[in-house]
Amino acid sequence: AMTAVEYGEVAALCGWIFDCDYRYLMDLCPVLTHVLAYEDDRLIAHALWLDRPLRTGDGSWLNAAYVEGVATHPDYRNRGCGSAVMRRLQAEIAPYNIGALSPAVAEWYKRLGWEEWLGPLFIARFLLRRLGVADIEARCKGLLGCSSKGVRGCAPELAMDIDGPE
Numbered sequence: 001a002m003t004a005v006e007y008g009e010v011a012a013l014c015g016w017i018f019d020c021d022y023r024y025l026m027d028l029c030p031v032l033t034h035v036l037a038y039e040d041d042r043l044i045a046h047a048l049w050l051d052r053p054l055r056t057g058d059g060s061w062l063n064a065a066y067v068e069g070v071a072t073h074p075d076y077r078n079r080g081c082g083s084a085v086m087r088r089l090q091a092e093i094a095p096y097n098i099g100a101l102s103p104a105v106a107e108w109y110k111r112l113g114w115e116e117w118l119g120p121l122f123i124a125r126f127l128l129r130r131l132g133v134a135d136i137e138a139r140c141k142g143l144l145g146c147s148s149k150g151v152r153g154c155a156p157e158l159a160m161d162i163d164g165p166e
Contacts, residue, residue, distance in 0.1 A: 002034060009043040010034060010069075017071040034069075035089045037081050045072040045081040047089045054100055056119060065093035067101035086112050 002010070007026070014022035026032060029050050037045035052066035067089065072082040090112070093099050103109050106116060 006034075006036065006043075010036070010046055013043050013046055013073060014069050014071050017073075018069075022069070032068075033092070035085050035092070037085050039076070043073070044076040045085045046070070047082075047085045049089060049093055049099070052100070054098060062097035065096040065099045067093075067099060070101075070103075082108075083112060 007023075011023035011026060014020075014025075032048045032050050034046065034048045036043060047067060047070040049065040049067050052064045053061045054064040054066075055061045070082065070086065072085075086109075090099065099114075100117075101109065101114070103114075106114075110116070
């Protein structure tokens with residue numbers, strides 16, 4: 001588990017990089033796994049993943065590691081820090097069926113072995129018609145460890161094939 005100091009450092013770095021209240025976003029999903037890179041006592045790079053069920057078409061639901069918050073302090077970019085964090089994250093998510101993310105700069109992730117998803121993307125919005133927002137919130141928290149706010153606007157654009165357990 002992260003310490004309160006580490007939590008604050010992640011919120012500060014990611015909030016600055018993404019220009020948002022990142023502490024609020026981290027609080028939406030109570031179960032997150034972070035990969036942190038430090039130089040001396042300074043947080044210089046970060047990435048996290050959360051569990052998210054994904055599927056293609058009518059296929060089976062896959063246990064996916066959904067990657068978020070990939071950030072490197074500008075003073076440390078182009079030095080391999082972000083790549084090192086992502087390589088560690090990729091090693092840690094190996095037990096999952098698939099890894100997914102929705103990147104701002106797809107080419108950077110492709111260099112690390114991620115592949116662009118060329119199939120259709122959609123979110124199962126039929127739930128919105130049959131369930132109220134409060135019901136969706138409760139179900140998403142139970143299924144994803146995250147609020148529906150984290151689900152509504154997210155469609156994976158890249159995926160990494162992972163050899164999961166048979």
